[in-house]
Amino acid sequence: MIEAENVHYSYPSKVEALKGISLTIKDGEFVAIMGQNGAGKSTFVKHFNGLLKPSVGTVKIDGVETTKSSVAALARNVGFVFQNPDHQLFSETVEEEISFALKNFGFEQKVIEDRVTWALNLLSLTQYRKTSPFLLSGGERKRVALASVLAWDPNTLILDEPTIGQDHEQKEKLRQFIMQLQTQKKTVVAVTHDVEFVAECNPRVVLMKEGKVVADGVGREILTDPAMLEMSSIVLPQVAQVFTKLSALGLPKDIIDLYEAKALLLKTKERLAR
Amino acid sequence: MSVFDGLKFRKVSSPIHNLDPRVKFVYVICIFVAAILFRDILPMIVLFVMQLPFVFLARVQRQWLRSLRGAAFLASFIFIINIVTTYFTKSYTLPVADVENAFAMTMRFVVLVESFSVFFLTTSPDHLGLALETSRVPYEFAFAFTTAVRFVPVLAEEAQTIMDAQKARGLELEKGGLMKRIRNYIPILIPLIVSAIRRSLELAEAMESRAWGACKKRTNLFALKLHRGDYVLIALTMMVLVGAIYTYLFLSIPTIASLIGVA
Numbered sequence: 001m002i003e004a005e006n007v008h009y010s011y012p013s014k015v016e017a018l019k020g021i022s023l024t025i026k027d028g029e030f031v032a033i034m035g036q037n038g039a040g041k042s043t044f045v046k047h048f049n050g051l052l053k054p055s056v057g058t059v060k061i062d063g064v065e066t067t068k069s070s071v072a073a074l075a076r077n078v079g080f081v082f083q084n085p086d087h088q089l090f091s092e093t094v095e096e097e098i099s100f101a102l103k104n105f106g107f108e109q110k111v112i113e114d115r116v117t118w119a120l121n122l123l124s125l126t127q128y129r130k131t132s133p134f135l136l137s138g139g140e141r142k143r144v145a146l147a148s149v150l151a152w153d154p155n156t157l158i159l160d161e162p163t164i165g166q167d168h169e170q171k172e173k174l175r176q177f178i179m180q181l182q183t184q185k186k187t188v189v190a191v192t193h194d195v196e197f198v199a200e201c202n203p204r205v206v207l208m209k210e211g212k213v214v215a216d217g218v219g220r221e222i223l224t225d226p227a228m229l230e231m232s233s234i235v236l237p238q239v240a241q242v243f244t245k246l247s248a249l250g251l252p253k254d255i256i257d258l259y260e261a262k263a264l265l266l267k268t269k270e271r272l273a274r
Numbered sequence: 275m276s277v278f279d280g281l282k283f284r285k286v287s288s289p290i291h292n293l294d295p296r297v298k299f300v301y302v303i304c305i306f307v308a309a310i311l312f313r314d315i316l317p318m319i320v321l322f323v324m325q326l327p328f329v330f331l332a333r334v335q336r337q338w339l340r341s342l343r344g345a346a347f348l349a350s351f352i353f354i355i356n357i358v359t360t361y362f363t364k365s366y367t368l369p370v371a372d373v374e375n376a377f378a379m380t381m382r383f384v385v386l387v388e389s390f391s392v393f394f395l396t397t398s399p400d401h402l403g404l405a406l407e408t409s410r411v412p413y414e415f416a417f418a419f420t421t422a423v424r425f426v427p428v429l430a431e432e433a434q435t436i437m438d439a440q441k442a443r444g445l446e447l448e449k450g451g452l453m454k455r456i457r458n459y460i461p462i463l464i465p466l467i468v469s470a471i472r473r474s475l476e477l478a479e480a481m482e483s484r485a486w487g488a489c490k491k492r493t494n495l496f497a498l499k500l501h502r503g504d505y506v507l508i509a510l511t512m513m514v515l516v517g518a519i520y521t522y523l524f525l526s527i528p529t530i531a532s533l534i535g536v537a
Contacts, residue, residue, distance in 0.1 A: 051438045071441045080442040086472070087432070088439040090464035100461065104444030134468065148443065 001027055002048055002156065002187070006057035009043055017043040019211035020057070027155070028185040030178060032198045032219070035208035036233040041191045042083075044208070045158050048189065049078040061156075076105055079154035083161040085145035089133040094125060097133050098148045105152055119151040122177070138165045156187040163194040175201055199223055199237035199256040207232050224254040283398050290332035290396045294504045295405040298393055301511045305389045308518040309382050314527045315374050317518070318381035324514070325388050334395045341391040345384065353380040370531045399423040401498075408498055414487075421477070429470060436465045 002025040009018040017040045025031055033041045046052040047059045050066040059066045061074060082088060091097040098119050102112045120126045123143040128136060133144050142165055149157070163171050171194075178188050178201065192198060198205065198219055205222040207215035209232050215222050222228060224240045236244065243255045249268055255261050290298075309321055329338045356376035361368055403420035407413055437447075440461045447458050500508075521527070 046438070049442055051441060070446070072444045072446050075442050075444050080439075082435070082439040082442070084435075086469050087436045087465055088443065088461075089468075090461045100445075101443040104446070152444075 001025065001060075001062055002189075003060040003063075004044075004047065004054075004057070005059075007044070007047060007054045007059060008056035009040075009047070009052060010055050011043075017211055018054075021208075021211070021213055022057075023206065023213060023216070025187060025189065027187055028182065030182055030188045030201065030203040031190070031206055032201070032203045033189065033191045033206045033208060034193070034195070034198065034232065034234060035214075038210075039208040039232070040211040041208050042160055045080075045160065045189060045191055048074075048156070048158055049080050050074040051080070072104070075101075075154075076152070077154055078156045078158065079149040079152065080158045081146050081149045081160065081162065083164065085133075085138075085141040088145055088148070089141060092132060093130050094120070094128045094133050094136075094144050095130065097144055098151050101148060101152050107152070115151045115153070119147040122150065123147045124173075139167065139170055142166065143170070154186075156189070157181065159188070159190040159192075161192055161194075162190055163192060163197045171197055193234070195223065195229075195234055195237050199239065200258070202256065207234075220254050220256055223256050283395060284334075284337070285398065286333065288332045288396070289503055290328055290392075291398075292501075292503065293396075293507060294498055294500055295397045295401040296409065296498065297500070297504045297507050297511070298397060299405065301507055301514075302389050302393045304511045304515050306386060308514060309385045311518055311522050312382075312527070313375065313378060315378040315381060315530055316527050317521070318378050318385055321385045322381060322388065325385070325392055328392050328396075332392065332396045334392070337395055338388070338391055341387060341395075342384065345387040349380050349383055349387075352383055353377070356380070371529060374529055374531060400496075404494060404496065404498055407494070413492060425470075425473075429466070432469060433462065433466055436462050439465075 002023075004021055004023045007018050007021045008016065010016045021040075021044060033045065035041050043052065047054060047066060048061065050069060050071045053059075053067050061069075061078060066074060089097055091100060095116055098116045099112050102115055107115065116129075117126075120129055123146060125140070125143055125147060128140065128144075133141055136144065142162075146159075146162070162174055166174065175197070178190075181188055188203075190198075190203075202219040205215070205217065205219045206213055207222060207228065214231065215225075215228050223237055224244075226236060226244065229236060235241075237256050239258055239261045240253070240256050243251055243261065244253055247253055249272075251264060251268060255264065305321060305325070309318065312318065329335055353376050356379050357368070357373065360372040360376065364372065399420045402423065403416045406416035406419060441447075445458065445461055448455070450458065
């Protein structure tokens with residue numbers, strides 16, 4: 001469980017990035033944190049594994065204050081995948097890259113091998129086991145970075161812009177994978193601008209603006225509120241846009257799911273035909 | 275990192291910022307020469323105080339103080355080394371003149387740091403490049419130089435991100451013996467170097483696609499021209515130089531100790 005209470009954070013340059021955020025994320029929840037550039041999303045999630053410590057207020061992970069623990073100790077339970085994989089890849093082979101964190105956490109050699117195989121398989125990277133990560137494409141490097149975090153099986157996973165540079169197929173795989181984590185009661189926090197991806201996943205959505213939380217609720221409500229989204233420079237998901245335009249037909253506006261949309265439209269078509 | 279903060283340019287308008295970079299550079303070199311010329315504390319104090327009006331006119335007091343604070347460690351190191359070596363070479367005594375000499379050496383370092391700090395704090399990389407160009411340095415080199423200066427803060431920020439990313443994977447930089455600690459930096463240095471190289475290749479491509487080097491003869495949007503302030507600074511520079519050489523050749527410099535009657 002992640003509990004943030006009245007978190008303020010100022011960078012050494014005196015820029016106040018967070019201005020009093022209180023938020024609780026329960027075990028097993030899937031939360032998408034959205035908002036315009038510079039809203040403080042990344043700054044906020046960096047508090048979850050202790051990379052940043054609040055200037056005022058507290059952040060507790062499973063009841064322990066982050067100020068009382070080291071990043072390495074917190075990271076064992078909170079995995080953080082950074083936006084740009086090039087900021088972390090350094091090993092000669094993909095295999096070594098993935099085992100880096102496992103070695104840091106002191107896993108046994110046999111376990112490390114098993115975990116690496118498991119993670120490679122999970123992200124369809126098995127054929128690159130002995131390849132240099134620098135020779136892979138952007139999307140593949142991103143998956144290596146994700147695999148290197150998933151390998152130690154943290155209870156909470158933080159993803160910073162996970163869909164950037166991924167084609168639709170990989171995004172769909174990512175979505176299925178997050179759903180799979182959900183069934184294992186893992187907590188997933190994703191910082192993202194990708195409104196379509198969020199609409200497809202339909203998680204809890206937390207909207208941030210200028211260092212504050214401005215909205216917090218189910219995706220279906222927040223992603224269909226044009227005024228709220230415009231404030232955060234986010235456009236409605238395409239499905240919601242269509243349904244907003246079609247409201248004259250007596251259709252509901254709060255639709256973001258493609259299958260639900262199709263069913264509703266077919267029903268309306270039948271009604272109009274009669 | 276505070277030393278580097280004390281050298282980082284911020285765009286503001288002040289009489290000092292608007293001075294011609296070439297004239298400023300000559301002035302700094304002149305201060306440099308004067309500081310090297312003397313071994314006594316009095317001239318060092320004069321040189322130190324002489325910079326203060328520049329600092330206040332440019333309104334960079336805070337950054338300037340930070341650069342001095344950054345230099346404090348090395349300065350105290352210089353002082354201690356001077357004191358310790360005198361103590362042992364002068365058969366375990368500490369004559370007042372030698373303590374003063376140690377002070378003078380320390381002040382010399384402080385004067386150098388201070389003057390370069392003022393120069394870099396008040397001169398934009400663009401101006402610096404322009405100054406190099408007008409001093410007949412080939413444009414390619416001038417451009418490479420300004421680009422390098424410009425990318426220092428970018429790289430520093432990137433290094434921080436990389437450190438965060440590796441810490442999030444359980445890397446503990448302060449753990450282990452000396453060799454282990456050095457090895458701990460490999461996961462930070464490799465991504466930093468790789469991304470710097472990648473960035474430079476991207477920059478090269480971006481420059482090529484914007485026709486860099488298409489015509490041999492370039493003109494600049496801003497031309498450097500000497501204004502009244504620059505002539506004042508040139509006059510001041512001459513006065514400092516002449517004054518310093520005259521003092522060095524013809525005047526004897528009293529020590530502080532003799533002035534207050536200690537020795």
